[in-house]
Amino acid sequence: MKKGIMALALAALVAPAFAGDAKDEAALRGMVQDVQSAFNKSDAKALAALFAEDGDIIAPNGRLDKGRAEIEKNHGADMNGPFKGTTSEATVNSIRFIKPDVALVNFTHMVNGMKSP
Secondary structure (H helix, E strand, C coil), X not given: CEEEEEEECCCCCCCCCECCCHHHHHHHHXXXXXXXXXXXXXXXXXXXXXXXXXXXXXXCCCCEEECHHHXXXXXXXXXXXXXXXXXXXXXXXXXXXXECXXXXXXXXXXXXXXXXX
16 A cells, blocks of 8 residues: 655744644644545545645645645645545644744645555
């Protein structure tokens, strides 16, 4: 069984860390679970909706998608292609608050059952 790994993070330049409250951290962990859920339902529209209009994502195959429209288009094609029938597991590795309203969320997205193109 082939596995793909995706790490997703909001990048920031060197900046001091701020403490986020438990509510903020729980919301961010919930968003990661929403990524997993959308992926497992093969719902590219729901996946793309989790990102800002100008958001970026590195797909499990290493491709960089820029913007919500591209995320939906390319992930829709993937979900009906090499990722069809796969399952997803998302695990939060760390959450670091860069500013009170900006967090760096690093998580591993394991895709099980991926097919070769």
